[in-house]
Amino acid sequence: MSSSLHTESTAPAALSLSSTSPATARAEPGYQIIRRNGGVTPFDASKIGIALTKAFLGVEGSTAAASRRVHEVVESLTQEIVLGLTRRAEAGRTFHIEEVQDQVELALMRGGHHKVARAYVLYREQRAAERAKAAPATAIIAPEFHVTLVNGSRIALDIDRLRNLISEACEGLADVSAEAILTETQRNLYDGITEAELALAPVLAARTLVEREPDYAFASARLLLDGLRREALSAAHGGRQQATQAEMKDRYAAYFPAYVAKGIEAELLDPELARFDLKRLAAALKPDRDLNFQYLGLQTLYDRYFLHIAGTRFELPQAFFMRVAMGLALREIGREARAIEFYDLLSSFDFMASTPTLFNAGTTRPQLSSCFLTTIPDDLEAIFKSVKDNALLAKYSGGLGNDWTPVRGLGARIKGTNGESQGVVPFLKVANDTAIAVNQGGKRKGAVCAYLETWHIDIEEFLDLRKNTGDDRRRTHDMNTANWVPDLFMERVSEDGAWTLFSPDEVPDLHDLYGLAFKAAYETYEAKAAQGKIKVFKQVRAVDLWRRMLTMLFETGHPWITFKDPCNIRSPQGHVGVVHSSNLCTEITLNTSRDEVAVCNLGSVNLARHVTPQGLDHDKLARTVRTALRMLDNVIDINFYTIPEARLSNLRHRPVGLGLMGYQDALHTLRLPIASEDAVTFADESMEAISFHAIAASCELAAERGRCPSFEGSLWSKGILPIDSLERLSEARGRLDLDRSSVLDWSALRERVMHVGMRNSNVMAIAPTATISNICGVSQSIEPIFRNLYVKANMSGDFTVVNPALVHDLKARDLWDEVMISDLKYFDGSLASIDRVPDDLKMLYATAFEIEPSWLIEAAARRQKWIDQAQSLNLYIANPNGRKLDSMYRLAWERGLKTTYYLRATAATHVEKSTLKGTDGKLNAVQVTATSVSSGTGAEGKACLIDDPTCEACQ
Template structure:
């Protein structure tokens, strides 16, 4: 390979290179290049164009026609490279020479110039090998580097401390090299670097190595901890403070009481926290657990959870967990003992409370609940009160589900004005804009989901709400939507029957009816419409409406498909109300009315930490669930309620939603492929254990604290547990549903009847989009999305690599640079990599390689144990109408209560780059919930699988 492929600033063009339009972002804006010998020179974008021109002509030839074509290509590529470099300049507006070459390589791969890119990669490797043979790369002498303080003075860079911090960060981590991190760090140091930039440099250096060795994610987190310790200790104690992790073993004890006082002084912590025995709590802190974080988890906490004043964090990780624990123990008799117990569960990652609880526990505004469900009444005052309630509930991080079915439809008569209604849609637009306006203190956007029953006259317009075409005043681009589908509609679809749409002002009881009673009333209204007794109605072919529902789901990702009858027939609280909708993430199924706003308090067991290669650790799981249920029950009494309807409902019924995360990690520990009978059986077994222990814990609390007030008349009071209510649904449908069990349910059933329950509802599986990142495990019940990809969320972009897969490949001698390159090229999938054994391909199959029927079957096995629902994403390859119809009919037939996002492969994109050292600033893997062009969401925006706008539950 000729030297024309070297992106070196000394290179001279052999052919005319485009230069006219590529200077923006270069040396005139103050950007500089760090050379391999440590020298700093001005950044000149024209030299990139020169090198690219040589590269193309070296591979494709140098005819006149080729030169003209190359000129245009190079001009575009150079602009992209310069833009990417300036956008990702993170330290001192400088780039290392290797960074420039990385971006050149990336641009070539993105643009599809595979031959040129391959030649470029090989040439870089050859040159690196040549340099290594001749002489090691020169690192500038330490005395020549100085650090610039805030006041502008300079001091010698403390190389000894930098080396010590990096070495400490690597202690105990397999296949992690302090020398590699230091070498990468030195590439980005320059004379006059600031203290903050110096702290960030080793973090960024370690991040670049994560794709080659997952343990660098722990090293990156530990290096970030050093920066956080400096920030927090200085904020709490005053002056310039810093400490190593080893020093924190003793310093946490002094820091913690000072931290609590600081939080109270700045009016962020509840003054009641000062009444705890802070010395006792400080001695219970476990500083070593700071080392359990991976980089994504700690950075997420740093950006969005840790308390701060004007952007300066004063909360360290173990203080954070203890603060949450104290906030949940405020009403306990032995508050210190319970706080320590709660802290131990949280800081170990065995269980994690939901995001609102983590945000607000122990603070002056402890809004700890995750989800709120409302019913919107059919009058102007009630509609706008509901919009106001949305704003108040969203302000402190609650996710919202609104039942809009009672609102009369388009063309319905309005008695007060003797006019015609404009229907539901204009009010949905107001609710959409309110959700955007109330952004939860900047921590995340307000988020709401609107539900409408399938018989509502406005259902066809409702289906179009997320479209990009049509009257924008009748579109809600930022609101989630969901169909609330009665069983009768699904039966009409199966029969190819007619379906009649009504306005609820003429059919008010349909809203509250389900099962056989709904069928009777609905057919009565149909007869009335046929005889001229209805003013507003429309008849459609049920199959046509069903196809349109699936088409809109495919095209826009909404409305989701959720099922009214199983939610109500199996509801423990059917004696005191009706479930009219689910929540933002489709896992909550609680009663709502004009007088009651349903509230749910969420948290998730980390299943991965309760499973060994031998199976479930039942004793540990029982302990975790018992403590977790107490924490969730405490939320109800401590909670800061922004509207009285929520307080009334929560205290009357006391529902909680215990879920799980790390399901995929547990399967890989057990060596069970997701697409297997063994995985389905494990889903059944693990959820049965979780259900058993959760119900048992609620009974124990009822014996200690009393039953929830609306217990009498519930299914619980009749000895009908979730596993028993499966038969109620089967009887209503006239079918048979699977309901096998293995544990001693009869004795628990008798305890429930005689002692009662503390909580009306106990279980719900939420998405855990953020808290699973904190714990470093797979989300919820999700299959692995990719084995190597870049995850995008509100904290930035992060390389994610499946550590279990890397370990398995290392055991078989298959983990190398070629494997990393292949994983990138094949979008994180093993399927097309010939040298990977079939058993590993099956075990580490990614979401789109798993037939959705396996996901539905596993979810159906879980659903029989759950008194609420699950956030179930469905993945499909090359979707079409037949596949979607089969998938969603299967979900309904198997007794699922709800489904969540539909995700399709045609809308995915991953960087096919062989770059080294580019973590964090590549385009993230893109997944839209529908079949759209690569990386483009229905609203035209980039949409990632870990959508930062969809984290309201957890």
């Protein structure tokens, strides 16, 4: 079988697409191919069709029927490959022949042509080995190549600098070969190469090797840094500047003050930053920490976080972390020392602030908060004010949760016009379109989640909002939705009882009631409805409504299931209000009202950095949490508030949400399978430790700075900590089946909280962390591992993700080779079907869809007992059916969980099977659309990807 592309050989006319398929015969003019000898020729797509045809016929034979089928398949694949190459490249882009072949391999795997792809891969490997044997590449072969600068002038290619740059990038990385990167880089060189292409060439070269050795992700990042350094140094100092990593040890000190001055001059940085002792702060920078990035993390920072002027970045990584630290230390006494303390925590990846804080700290508009929760009142003026508030809050990167329950339902009387209401849905449509219109300065789309209680008369229409069928005027394709479910409804489901739907204008107090008080009022209204004293109502079978809720969740990914009663019964702030909804990601549970918009300020401890094979490092965790809580508390006072209701609420209650990420990495370090009792116990013990230290830290801040104004009367003031509030939920329900054991000395802390107070009304919430975990190079939040090898697609491009812990273990057992890589691709990153992998490794590295979701729920329940807010809990289910979904969500309720988040099902899963050699890796890479996992199984396709930074969920 021949797999040559863009060679001098030709195929029989019958096998060529050049004369029969104009759409695929040739790419747009201007694209070029770099051949292996360094020559450059025009890009001719017909040769892709020739190679594909030969590959198919070599595997499937050359009968007439096979030839006809092959012709159709090849035409489609060729179009896909050409599009894959050209859609992410400006006119005139030059591709290496290997890059084209990578796209061919990717298209075959995506299309399910596994036998052909396998034969194609083996043939490529054979040919590569033959070329290497014939002419081993021990050093780059460089003719008199020249580099074209931005101004059009040409200079000689500095081969020695390129060689040294690659060698430097590989220092300290085991099993990473500078020679291999150098050889691969050669393929992307040609005479007249642009400066940008030259910077990209070694990055691409290193990225091609990531799937074989995960540490090439670090080498790729270090090579990427070279282009970033040149860009940022030139922007900060003027002229053409460049530096190696070794040179940056001295140059960072001079660069940092110039960077601050440049940012202030451009009106991007707060002028107050110039009043810091910049020389002291510059001396505290740690350039070596630039080496801790993996490629995905650094590319993400470049694309979305680093400050720029007209697209030119002038912010280097350590300056970025110091800028954020300075922004959070603005009002500290001894602020240089605090800024250095904050910088050390961020730049070490021990803790990471949320995306809005990273975006805006130290800037002229420091909107640092993550989440805003609002209640929509039931009058026209207030409804449209709320929509306007959504726009203002979203403008500066806030994620929104709207409680729509007070708005009267379809058919309810409008007193002012003596007409009938069209219900809540038309207003939701307006809110949906507003979220799309306000896209946070192009950094990510505005994002909002609408909540509705299960007794609302419009609940059935609400369930259909994300469907692609029906009246599009009553659909919200871009808005997240969530059910706000009272315990009484779950009880009616359990006993197969009736459930009555009401319009809130006739039952106004239900919105603010929960627990036994809600039950009493609800039953009274049911009696009135039976007596004809209520005009708008409908009675349904509770089980039928529950099944429809689960069906819509399965088919469209929405609405999510969240539970009203545990959120309120266990809320520390029940004395001053009611929790009417959660936020965009279901981890925030704060009071809202007409006068108060709840605000939460988030950050996450990197649990992987606080665990050794021997267990949790409590001393380090205590230090991290103490500093992190101080940073989060500072956000409240420094924050730029876009509406007064948010400022009022935040200063009155001062809530923060300290969460965690890297949970799966921690389990790998401890050698604990996620589907095990030991992992559930670790979830319990680790969250207990975070809870203990977070409460203690807020108590320390109260002693130093004063209690939050709403402390008196709170559960805290009564000595009822989150672990104690479980008893309140148990009493309300009659029972609660949950382990309540503890390890730490809570008695002493409880007494101190009662007497000293709490600086913050709430201190814990586990957010999704999809983007900030990428920055730190660890697993998201509390998520199980998605796949052991896959391609992650986000706004920065496509990235190969390989589980480094698995690779380490397979190497130790002499199992890591090309066949294993091929098998992992074929089996979607799962070990389960690979016979030669031992069972203990299959258990340890089981992926999300290979474990029973009950394990995730049990671990979440053990965490929830320590958390004063909630957690973003995604649930994964293989081969879902109604019975499984029912038992899964009933278990979540029975264990006292406050909320759940996305349902992810295998029926909608698509994992890219790729070498990733074909992604461009540009610093300003264009987003490539590729679905990793959808939350539903229908054709809706609107559910959040497993990593979608256009969504606020990916903080």
